[in-house]
Each structure stands twice: as C-alpha cells, then as structure tokens.
Amino acid sequence: MFNILIADPLSEDGIQPLRAADNMNIVVDTGLKPEELMEKIGKFDALLVRSQTKVTREIIEQASNLKIIARAGVGVDNIDLEAATENGIIVVNAPNGNTNSAAEHTMAMIMSLSRNIPQAYLSLKEKKWDRKKYVGVEVKNKTLGIVGLGRIGAEVAYRAKGQRMNVIAYDPFLTKEKADNMGIGYGTLDEVLEAADFITIHTPLLKETKHMIDSDAFGKMKDGVQIVNCARGGIIDEDALYHAIVSGKVAGAAMDVFEEEPFTDHRLLELPEVIATPHLGASTFEAQETVAIDVSHDVAGFLNGEPVKNPVNLPSLPKEILNTIEPYFNLSEKLGEFLIGRTEDVAEEINISYAGDLYDVEVAPLSRNAVKGFLKRHLGDHVNDVNALYLAERKGISIHENKTASTKGFTNLISVEVVMKSGKRSVSGTLLNGLGARIVKVDGYNVDVTPKGHIVVINHKDIPGVIGKMGSLLARHEINIATMQVDRSDIGGNAIMMLTVDRHLDEKELDTLKELEEIYEVTAIDL
Numbered sequence: 001m002f003n004i005l006i007a008d009p010l011s012e013d014g015i016q017p018l019r020a021a022d023n024m025n026i027v028v029d030t031g032l033k034p035e036e037l038m039e040k041i042g043k044f045d046a047l048l049v050r051s052q053t054k055v056t057r058e059i060i061e062q063a064s065n066l067k068i069i070a071r072a073g074v075g076v077d078n079i080d081l082e083a084a085t086e087n088g089i090i091v092v093n094a095p096n097g098n099t100n101s102a103a104e105h106t107m108a109m110i111m112s113l114s115r116n117i118p119q120a121y122l123s124l125k126e127k128k129w130d131r132k133k134y135v136g137v138e139v140k141n142k143t144l145g146i147v148g149l150g151r152i153g154a155e156v157a158y159r160a161k162g163q164r165m166n167v168i169a170y171d172p173f174l175t176k177e178k179a180d181n182m183g184i185g186y187g188t189l190d191e192v193l194e195a196a197d198f199i200t201i202h203t204p205l206l207k208e209t210k211h212m213i214d215s216d217a218f219g220k221m222k223d224g225v226q227i228v229n230c231a232r233g234g235i236i237d238e239d240a241l242y243h244a245i246v247s248g249k250v251a252g253a254a255m256d257v258f259e260e261e262p263f264t265d266h267r268l269l270e271l272p273e274v275i276a277t278p279h280l281g282a283s284t285f286e287a288q289e290t291v292a293i294d295v296s297h298d299v300a301g302f303l304n305g306e307p308v309k310n311p312v313n314l315p316s317l318p319k320e321i322l323n324t325i326e327p328y329f330n331l332s333e334k335l336g337e338f339l340i341g342r343t344e345d346v347a348e349e350i351n352i353s354y355a356g357d358l359y360d361v362e363v364a365p366l367s368r369n370a371v372k373g374f375l376k377r378h379l380g381d382h383v384n385d386v387n388a389l390y391l392a393e394r395k396g397i398s399i400h401e402n403k404t405a406s407t408k409g410f411t412n413l414i415s416v417e418v419v420m421k422s423g424k425r426s427v428s429g430t431l432l433n434g435l436g437a438r439i440v441k442v443d444g445y446n447v448d449v450t451p452k453g454h455i456v457v458i459n460h461k462d463i464p465g466v467i468g469k470m471g472s473l474l475a476r477h478e479i480n481i482a483t484m485q486v487d488r489s490d491i492g493g494n495a496i497m498m499l500t501v502d503r504h505l506d507e508k509e510l511d512t513l514k515e516l517e518e519i520y521e522v523t524a525i526d527l
C-alpha cells in the first residue's frame with residue numbers, strides 16, 4: 001500500500017484516479033502547520049498540494065519515504081525543488097488545467113477595474129446610490145499590454161481581442177511572426193509599458209522578474225494606466241505600486257497575488273483604487289477538478305512504475321550513464337546559461353556539438369542540460385532535463401546535435417551555438433584534466449575562463465589603451481577584477497575581453513562602460 005497525503009483542499013472528483021487505484025491509502029489533512037506536516041510526512045509516499053502548503057527543505061528532509069510531490073496547479077514556487085531533487089523526489093505539476101480560469105479571472109479584473117464594479121458594489125452595500133463617482137472607461141479601442149505571453153498571457157490576448165482591445169505583448173520568446181499570427185502587436189518591455197492603457201502580468205516569479213514592475217517601470221507608463229497581476233506576488237514591487245497610485249500615475253490596480261500571502265493587512269488595501277481577490281485565479285470547479293485529475297494520474301502512475309506526464313524536476317539518472325557524463329553536467333548547463341546572457345534577439349535554433357572524448361558517449365542528457373541552462377533564465381525552475389527540449393520546441397526553437405571524433409585541440413569539447421534572425425552567438429567549453437570546467441571559446445575567440453561567478457564580456461576595437469580605460473572605469477565603481485583574458489581577430493581589428501569580477505554589475509554600471517567609443521558591446525553574465 002502507498003500512503004498519500006493531500007495537504008491542501010483538492011477537488012474530490014479530481015482525486016478519483018487515486019481513489020480508484022487499489023493500492024493507495026489516501027489521507028486528506030489540510031491546514032497543517034509546518035511543524036505538524038514535518039512530524040507527519042515521514043510515513044507518506046506521495047504529497048499533493050496547491051499553493052498554501054510550503055514544502056520546504058526542512059519538511060523534505062523529514063520525508064524519508066516520499067517519492068513524489070504533486071502541485072495541483074502551475075507555479076511550483078512553494079516547493080523547494082532543489083531539496084526535492086537532491087532527495088530523489090520527483091515533483092510534478094498540472095501546467096494546463098487552470099489556464100482558462102486564470103485568463104478568465106484576469107479579464108474579470110480588467111472589466112472590474114474599468115467600471116469600478118467592486119467599489120460601486122461596496123458603496124451600494126452601504127446604502128449609497130452614487131452614480132457619479134463610479135463613472136468608468138470603455139475597454140474597446142484601449143491598448144492592453146501583456147507582459148509574459150505564455151499559456152495564460154496568450155488566452156488573455158484572445159479574450160481581450162474579443163473585447164475589441166488593441167493588444168501588444170512582450171515575451172522574450174515572442175517573434176513578430178507569432179504576434180502577427182495572433183493578430184496582436186509586439187514590442188520590448190519598455191514599448192509595452194509605454195503604449196498600454198491597461199497592463200497585465202503573466203510571467204513566473206523568477207530572479208529576472210522579481211520587482212520587474214518597479215518605480216522605474218511605473219515611470220515609463222502612461223498617466224492613468226491601470227495594472228493587473230494575476231500571476232505571482234513580487235513581480236510588481238508593492239511599495240512602488242503604492243506610491244504610483246498615491247501620486248496619481250496609476251489610476252487603478254487589480255491584484256490576485258501578493259508578496260506575502262495571506263495578504264489581509266497592507267496599506268495597498270486601504271486605497272480605493274486597489275481591487276483585490278485572495279489568490280482566486282485558479283479557483284473554479286473546472287480548474288480544480290482538472291488539475292487534481294492531472295496530478296492524481298501522475299501520482300498513481302508513478303507509484304505504479306509508469307512515466308509521469310508533467311515532471312518539474314528529475315531524480316537521478318541510471319548509474320552507468322551518470323558515471324560517464326556526470327562530470328559534464330554542470331559545464332553543459334553553464335554553457336547554455338552563458339549563451340542566453342549573450343542572446344539579444346529571439347532564438348530560432350540551438351546547435352550543440354561534441355568533440356573528442358564525447359564522440360562515443362550518450363550525450364542527449366548533456367544537450368537537454370544545455371537547453372535547460374539556456375531556457376531557465378526566462379522560464380524558471382520548472383525547466384528540467386525532461387521538459388527542456390519540449391519547451392524549446394514550444395517556443396519555436398529547433399535543437400540540433402552533432403558529434404565529431406576530432407579533438408579540435410581539446411580532449412573533450414562541448415560547443416553551443418544559438419542562431420537568431422540577427423546572427424549567431426557561440427560558446428565552447430571543456431573539462432581540463434584536474435582543473436575542472438573552462439569556457440575556451442566565445443564567438444570563435446580563444447579565452448580561458450571558469451564558468452562561475454560574475455563574468456563581463458566586452459567586444460571592442462583592438463587599439464592601445466582600452467584595457468587601461470576599462471580597468472580604471474571598473475575601479476571607479478569599486479569593482480575588483482579577478483581575471484582578464486583578451487583575444488582579437490587581427491591587429492587593429494575586433495577584439496574580445498573576458499573579465500571575471502567580484503560582484504554583479506548593475507545596468508547603470510554597464511551603461512558607463514558602453515559609453516567608451518572603443519567598446520561595441522558589453523554583457524554581464526552571472527553564472
């Protein structure tokens with residue numbers, strides 16, 4: 001018998017696949033405090049949650065029998081994925097089941113904002129018949145800016161078009177062709193922020209998206225803009241939002257998600273311009289049934305030895321494959337991570353080549369790892385070895401792998417190239433015997449850098465004095481250079497400088513480097 005713990009309220013109809021299996025003992029015990037869950041978790045083989053239960057490292061480390069954690073929904077930010085993976089526990093989610101509900105909730109928020117429906121309702125409940133105060137605006141012919149055009153963002157776009165809104169979106173994987181096919185406009189983040197009358201956010205909460213909508217972003221928006229967040233708390237900086245409303249810049253905000261949940265006692269809730277729901281985006285009978293069915297199938301199947309449909313992480317690989325390729329895992333992922341940092345346009349193709357010792361090795365897991373490294377900056381931690389290629393395909397990126405026995409001067413070499421409309425970028429790395437991983441080529445230039453920490457790549461003209469100017473500028477910002485590499489195409493031609501520095505460089509510091517006339521391009525990459 002397998003012991004299954006359902007720790008958040010799930011649809012009873014949705015868990016029928018689990019009840020139908022004859023080897024599952026199901027315990028529904030919701031609202032447990034962390035210490036209670038920690039005490040009980042030891043005897044369970046599977047844990048099913050929504051967003052309330054925080055599955056922390058402390059809990060996972062007490063879960064000596066746990067084999068699978070299922071998240072009945074999309075966001076897995078309430079689960080410590082690293083701890084689950086380290087402990088060989090697979091995490092699954094239900095990425096598609098609540099898309100419609102979240103998109104419908106977003107539209108309800110937009111309509112409520114535009115017509116002041118919650119405020120007018122509250123006033124009427126207080127027995128006031130105020131028809132002047134709650135005059136709204138039509139959404140027809142207004143511009144809706146969508147930040148994050150994934151599953152939910154795209155559904156919102158289609159619905160907004162039905163309301164005759166003009167839609168413009170930004171997503172790092174959105175191409176002009178795709179936007180044209182959907183009948184919407186596309187632009188950079190700034191262009192979307194500048195053009196929109198209403199803005200709705202549909203990205204995951206990642207390092208990249210945390211406080212993406214801050215005071216700078218509000219400054220770029222139209223006066224009187226209205227903003228909706230049904231994605232994740234923390235993408236909008238709540239303090240910045242408060243000030244933007246009080247200053248009159250933002251006319252209204254609709255929030256379903258918050259930096260700290262439950263969110264019941266916050267100055268934003270005091271503002272009449274703010275309407276809010278308690279994380280209800282996925283709370284429909286249909287969505288709850290579908291997500292519960294999806295995760296129940298995965299849990300029952302997995303415990304009975306079948307593959308899962310929606311893995312978020314992946315426990316260990318078979319030992320024989322692992323032993324040969326494990327040393328290259330980190331390198332391949334770092335090459336992908338490095339490359340996305342230099343990919344300034346939409347990626348269309350990724351080519352991964354292996355040379356030397358890697359010629360007769362099973363390299364598919366390394367390619368998945370490289371693609372994972374490339375995608376995770378924008379797609380977050382739910383990209384893993386299993387779904388990386390699928391997600392790349394969904395984003396319209398084709399992946400090619402090739403091998404050559406020739407050593408190309410290194411006993412082993414992994415090269416990753418990205419092809420964009422505007423050109424190509426590439427990076428190669430090797431494992432040096434006894435010295436660990438090295439990046440040895442960037443766009444064909446020879447370098448020698450450990451793929452770790454803060455790297456600054458500078459494309460510049462090969463003339464005397466550039467290195468000195470760069471050193472002085474960094475010193476002015478109190479940035480210590482740890483290592484420096486330079487290579488060039490020919491004397492006086494194009495050159496590359498690779499620095500490792502002791503801390504992250506922010507946008508303003510990068511801009512001061514870009515101001516030097518000998519510099520063509522500067523990118524800072526944190527690995």
Ligand SMILES: NC(=O)c1ccc[n+]([C@@H]2O[C@H](COP(=O)([O-])OP(=O)(O)OC[C@H]3O[C@@H](n4cnc5c(N)ncnc54)[C@H](O)[C@@H]3O)[C@@H](O)[C@H]2O)c1
Pocket residue numbers: 073074075076095098099102147148149150151152153170171172173202203204205208209212230231232256257279280281282283377378379
């Ligand atoms: N309120 C709710 O109850 C509820 C319900 C479901 C989902 N969600 C949340 O909604 C969000 C979207 O879910 P989804 O299923 O559409 O996810 P998705 O993965 O299909 O789409 C997310 C999109 O965001 C894009 N993105 C990543 N970084 C970006 C950036 N810096 N700028 C612009 N776009 C960026 C990605 O490329 C991707 O296309 C998630 O945060 C999810 O957790 C909330």
Ligand SMILES: O=C(O)CC[C@@H](O)C(=O)O
Pocket residue numbers: 050051052072073074075076098279281282283
């Ligand atoms: O479980 C819920 O109701 C929230 C789900 C939602 O935030 C998600 O990310 O899927």
